[in-house]
Amino acid sequence: MPTLRELSIEFDACDSEPVQPAIPLLSSQYPLTCLKTVSVCGVSFWRISPFLRPTLASLSLQHYWSTPEDGPNLADLFSALSAMPLLEDLVISQCFYPDDTDGDLPVVELQTLQRFCLETNTDACADILSHLILPLSSLTVGGVCGVFEEYEVDEDEDEDEDEEDNFSSFAELSRAVLPILGGNSVTGVLPTVDSLKVVVVDDDDDTGDSAKISVEAWEDTTNVLAYSYTDATLPLGDALDVIYESAPNHFMAGIRTLYIIAAKPRPWRRMDKSHSNHLSSLSNLVALHISRAHGFIKDIVGQHIQASLDCKFDLPNYITSTVQLPPVVVPLPNLRVLSLDGITIGAYDVEDEDNSDYDYEDDRCRVPYTDLLPAIRLMLAMRQAKGIQLSLLEIRNAHMFQSTDAEQLRDVVGRLEWDGRVTMRPPVTSD
Numbered sequence: 001m002p003t004l005r006e007l008s009i010e011f012d013a014c015d016s017e018p019v020q021p022a023i024p025l026l027s028s029q030y031p032l033t034c035l036k037t038v039s040v041c042g043v044s045f046w047r048i049s050p051f052l053r054p055t056l057a058s059l060s061l062q063h064y065w066s067t068p069e070d071g072p073n074l075a076d077l078f079s080a081l082s083a084m085p086l087l088e089d090l091v092i093s094q095c096f097y098p099d100d101t102d103g104d105l106p107v108v109e110l111q112t113l114q115r116f117c118l119e120t121n122t123d124a125c126a127d128i129l130s131h132l133i134l135p136l137s138s139l140t141v142g143g144v145c146g147v148f149e150e151y152e153v154d155e156d157e158d159e160d161e162d163e164e165d166n167f168s169s170f171a172e173l174s175r176a177v178l179p180i181l182g183g184n185s186v187t188g189v190l191p192t193v194d195s196l197k198v199v200v201v202d203d204d205d206d207t208g209d210s211a212k213i214s215v216e217a218w219e220d221t222t223n224v225l226a227y228s229y230t231d232a233t234l235p236l237g238d239a240l241d242v243i244y245e246s247a248p249n250h251f252m253a254g255i256r257t258l259y260i261i262a263a264k265p266r267p268w269r270r271m272d273k274s275h276s277n278h279l280s281s282l283s284n285l286v287a288l289h290i291s292r293a294h295g296f297i298k299d300i301v302g303q304h305i306q307a308s309l310d311c312k313f314d315l316p317n318y319i320t321s322t323v324q325l326p327p328v329v330v331p332l333p334n335l336r337v338l339s340l341d342g343i344t345i346g347a348y349d350v351e352d353e354d355n356s357d358y359d360y361e362d363d364r365c366r367v368p369y370t371d372l373l374p375a376i377r378l379m380l381a382m383r384q385a386k387g388i389q390l391s392l393l394e395i396r397n398a399h400m401f402q403s404t405d406a407e408q409l410r411d412v413v414g415r416l417e418w419d420g421r422v423t424m425r426p427p428v429t430s431d
Contacts, residue, residue: 002031007051011042045076052080058089074124078106078131088114090138092128094147095120109133111187119145122169122229126176129185136186136224144227146173167234167242170213174246177227181217182248191219193251197259198243200236200266211266213239217251236262237269237295244278252281261291265342268295279303279331287337294343297372303331304379330386339394345372346400373405380412389414399423 032053039060040048052059061077074095081087087110108131110116116138118125125146148169180186181193195218202211213236214228240260244252279300290296307328383389391414395401402422410416 003034004032005034006037007035008037008039009041009043009048010039049076049080052084054083054085056084057086059084059087060089060091060093061095062091062093074127075105078108081110081132082106082108084110086112088112090115091117093117093119095124095128105131107131107133109187110138111135113138117143120147122146122148122173126172129176129180133185133187136180136188136190139180139186139225140223144173144177146170146227146229148229148231166231167238170229170234170239171242171246173227173229174215174242177215177225178243178246178251179248181225181251191222191224193217193219193224193254195219195257195259196243196255197261198236198240199259199261199263200239201263202266211263215243235267235269235295236260236293237299240296241278244281249281253283255282256284257287257289258282258285259289259291260293260296261289262293265292265294268293268298282332284334285332286334287339288332288335289339290341290343292342297340297343297376300331301372301375301379304382305375307331308382328382328386330383330388333388335383335388336391337394338390338392339396340398341394341396342398343372343395344399345376345395346398346402346405373401373408377408377412380409384412391415392417395419397421397423 032051033055035051035053035055037058038048038051038056039058039062040051041062043063048061077095081090090110090113105127110132113134114137116134118128120128125144129144146169148166181190183190197214197216197218199214199216200211201214211233212228212230214226216223217225288300307330380390380393389412393409393413393416395406395416395418397419398421400423401418403420406416406418
């Protein structure tokens with residue numbers, strides 16, 4: 001045993017009450033001076049604690065769990081980590097512990113860590129991240145994934161409560177991760193993040209009830225930070241609101257390229273929520289790439305129309321002299337490149353189309369869901385008139401868009417690149 005260098009213990013973690021495995025009980029004084037790697041799955045803390053030695057360079061805990069009867073919890077794990085000065089690789093997956101953790105959790109700095117991977121429920125994610133100080137580079141190589149714990153709901157209960165819990169869980173995770181970009185709980189030189197990518201991938205099943213939302217921050221071609229949230233049912237527009245609100249202000253102001261990508265069209269906002277105005281935080285955005293996020297381009301167009309209306313007011317009939325109107329504050333003043341992929345642009349008929357998810361105070365700001373073309377042209381012409389014309393508009397895989405429509409947009413942008421594909425039918429599912 002003194003020469004043991006690597007230990008791997010794996011048990012079935014599917015049972016809610018796993019049987020305690022017959023692991024040899026070791027005293028903490030037992031000489032394991034060569035132990036470098038420990039990987040365990042489906043084992044409670046008190047069984048593995050004797051193996052958590054200061055010599056460890058790699059530690060992987062999967063389905064680590066503890067119960068009130070066990071005694072040890074997350075505080076004990078942090079205490080063990082604080083005594084591992086050589087730790088380079090840390091993986092925590094599906095880490096469960098009692099909610100009623102007694103006392104304050106210690107803050108642990110892992111100076112030598114090179115890779116950190118965390119995947120567990122959002123409560124645990126938030127607690128772990130808020131009590132660890134890590135080299136930022138360890139998160140670049142690894143990543144954080146929060147999981148929404150979906151509990152069985154009574155049929156009599158309001159389904160909106162489950163949706164609200166999902167929204168709150170993603171918000172909690174984002175508030176724990178994104179402040180890292182402001183230097184919170186990390187060491188090392190903070191890079192200048194210039195790109196943000198938000199990707200939604202739906203589950204493979206036919207229900208489409210859940211998805212994985214991934215958020216990635218980039219400096220040029222280097223991935224600086226990434227986190228994701230699984231089992232998500234919240235609309236994409238709401239998820240973006242959470243990201244905008246959770247990220248440091250200077251980080252959002254530094255974003256020059258934004259990618260909003262959905263694997264397929266999906267709901268944009270909850271029906272009881274009006275549109276957000278977070279575009280002002282993206283004041284230096286130069287390039288915007290939208291893929292199958294129909295609601296996002298609608299939101300942008302609507303806010304351009306809102307801006308044009310905000311500068312106008314009714315004058316009394318007896319005033320005939322020229323009055324200086326306030327200037328129009330155009331959203332995204334530095335935007336020069338707009339890429340649309342898989343967006344339904346032209347008109348099509350849908351019975352009882354619902355626009356209630358865009359609750360603008362002025363009905364003139366409503367963008368018809370079934371015909372974006374006139375609204376997009378109005379937005380582009382407005383930017384052209386203000387001297388901030390788009391230098392490039394890219395349209396790929398558009399629905400309900402043909403050559404005559406392309407000609408309507410060509411004269412209000414510097415250059416139009418269209419793949420020439422004509423799909424004269426709306427997508428099967430729409431947001």
